[in-house]
Amino acid sequence: MLKKKNDQNPAENQTTAEIVKKAKKSSDFKEIKKQVSGVQISILYFSTLIEHKTMERVFLPYINECEKQKNHSFDINHFKNNLPLEDVISTQDAKEIEDKIHQGYVLISFENNSEEFLLVNVSNLSEGIRKTNETENEFSVTGPKIGFVESLDTNILLLRSKLKSPLLTTEEFVLGTLSKTRVTIVYLDGITNEKHIETVKKRISEIDFDIIWDSSAIDQIIRDNSNTPFPLYVSSERLDRISYTLSIGQVVIFCDGSPHAISGPSTILDFFIASEDYYYNWVIGSFFRLIRIFGIIFSIFSSSIYVAVVTFHFEVIPADLLGPLIKSRANVPFPPLLEVLFLEMTIDLLREAGARLPTKVGQTLGIVGGIVIGQAAVAAALTSNILLIIVALSALASFTTPTMSMSNTIRLLRFPFIILSSLLGGLGIMIGFAALLCHLFKLKSFDTPYMVPLYPFRRNNFKDSFIRSPFSQINKRPDFLKAKDTIKYTQNEKIQKKEDINDE
Structure with missing residues (x-):
């Protein structure tokens, strides 16, 4: 559903105490009380969302070590800066606290300070995610078999390992009033047309939905025409195909929990092109x-x-x-x-x-x-x-x-x-x-x-449409994408000579 973004959240009108009280209704919400330099602190977290090894080997040992130092006066900033974990947030925002504890953060409250809280990231949201990344639905006889999985961070890692370029840029959004799903758009800065980037960002930011369960939901919500049976964006689980769409100047959307990425703008002929070609x-x-x-x-x-x-x-x-x-x-x-x-x-x-x-x-x-x-x-x-x-x-x-x-x-x-x-x-x-x-x-x-290069007619784009021309002739990005840099690679005699040898 695309409409005016509704940013209201029940947590905005709640105190942190009310949020904790509501969370304690769940059996997997735990609380640990400790004494640190004479100050009682409460450690609250969802046991199903945290990484227990980090909790037991890093976080709790540091708390126990601080507990022994009774002669030192307690300082929140000192406590925060010396925690041996990377992601530590100091906040007073109840909405942020509610969001973070449902993402695997540990909430630390202090007896002598009812307004300041610490959020420590010890999440383990990758638990249960599929580890194998072979392409199951887009199988090819020739070429790599590497595909995406349900983890957004893993998919971005795979993409960066394929495209080792400083131009590769990612921007993250959080969608879904209930699911809080991470959605990332990826493009090549300096190549992809700014108009396409802004169009994608605008449509994603306007999404007001309860649960984003897959990238296909985003596909249906942001599409230009929801009453057509034709797919308007290419959805693929293949790393090589998505890398190619990025290289020609398209924008790619990843959704956490989905092994498929969607790319656009697309034309009808894109759906008949296989990586094997x-x-x-x-x-x-x-x-x-x-x-x-x-x-x-x-x-x-x-x-x-x-x-x-x-x-x-x-x-x-x-x-x-x-x-x-x-x-x-x-x-x-x-x-x-x-x-x-x-x-x-x-x-x-x-x-x-x-x-x-x-x-x-x-x-x-x-x-x-x-x-x-x-x-x-x-x-x-x-x-x-x-x-x-x-x-x-x-x-x-x-x-x-x-x-x-x-x-x-x-x-x-x-x-x-x-x-x-x-x-x-x-x-x-x-x-x-x-x-x-x-x-x-x-x-x-x-x-x-959608019908480019047939309508509007684009003669230059026919080189990689109904047929796949030699690499020496498809060194330019499609005209309809209006990329900032239209040249993919330099056309030279070495490429032509190599193809002539292969043809013989």
């Missing part, structure tokens, strides 16, 4: 990219073309194919529309069931279930065998997209075209296609046209 020779990479784009077109239109041809346009069917088609549909009691919808829904049910079940069971269900149900449907004359092949190939083609968000969009788009083709035939498909283009031309990603 840059690990192969440019000819092979371009071929795979074209196959991917053709597969998406086939996935959207194949079933609807079948319905249109069988229902309205028999004359376009070759004579040699007309006999087998009539024979396969001779005993099917349903019209082509219901026949296609039945098979499409069956494929989607198998896909959803396979995704929700454990890996081994899901794979077995997808393979065995598809074969058994397909053969049984043809044998029972519920569908024709030709349509079964078309729908199966259409389902396979939808998986060629490197990003799952675009794959889900492709699955959805098939159904409106199927219905339109059953009503108006080929004319319905053309009307649907025209409406789809109009919708795409209106979309924007961080106020940048």
Whole structure:
């Protein structure tokens, strides 16, 4: 939800004593009382949020050592400056105290000073975070397998280890009135366009939401159009892909607790680009990219073309194919529309069931279930065998997209075209296609046209769109990003000579 930021917090109208009283209702909130130089101090913390080794080996031994020094007068500043921990805060702000103790800080209150408090960071919020960082959903045969995890600090570490540049800049926000989720935007200072940075910062700062559970929630809240099925920002768990988007001048958003980062401004062609395209020779990479784009077109239109041809346009069917088609549909009691919808829904049910079940069971269900149900449907004359092949190939083609968000969009788009083709035939498909283009031309990603370089037309950006040109020709950043520094690397004879040798 985007609206005027509501900064009100119940802690603003509470005293620290009321906050502590409320926290003591939880069974994991602990209190320890100690005497330090004749002054009683209270140590309060959530035992589930702290690092117990730091507490037992560093913090408490220092307190016990101070407890023995009874001849010295107590000084809060001296106590604070000599604590052998890095993050120690002196505060009187009740709101800050409430926020910090829920982040793993220890609260220290003093008997002789009811207004001054110390907050000491002994947090252990990385407990339970996944340690392995292999890319599970964006697998590639060639190239690195390093991906992000659910820890924000770990993800920034991985990014800085990949991009060892002083230009890499991070800015952190805290979102969620209940979750207090850390969100970080990352960009290359001096390269990324200031307008895009300010747009992202403005939209994130305006978020007023209770729980930010994943980066996908931020994606939905800040997007330019919430009524479109198309993803407007690239979401990826791959370190190499996010590093590439940063290098060309995009802004990246990380969310604590999410292994996916989102980057923008993005165009529709970004969702058909795979990291592997840059690990192969440019000819092979371009071929795979074209196959991917053709597969998406086939996935959207194949079933609807079948319905249109069988229902309205028999004359376009070759004579040699007309006999087998009539024979396969001779005993099917349903019209082509219901026949296609039945098979499409069956494929989607198998896909959803396979995704929700454990890996081994899901794979077995997808393979065995598809074969058994397909053969049984043809044998029972519920569908024709030709349509079964078309729908199966259409389902396979939808998986060629490197990003799952675009794959889900492709699955959805098939159904409106199927219905339109059953009503108006080929004319319905053309009307649907025209409406789809109009919708795409209106979309924007961080106020940048979604259909670049097709609309507005950008001739220079075609070098890395439908095909992946040699590295000697894609040394400039895309024009639509309006980067401050448009040159990625110097085009020289060594690169050209190396590519010519590889091509031979």
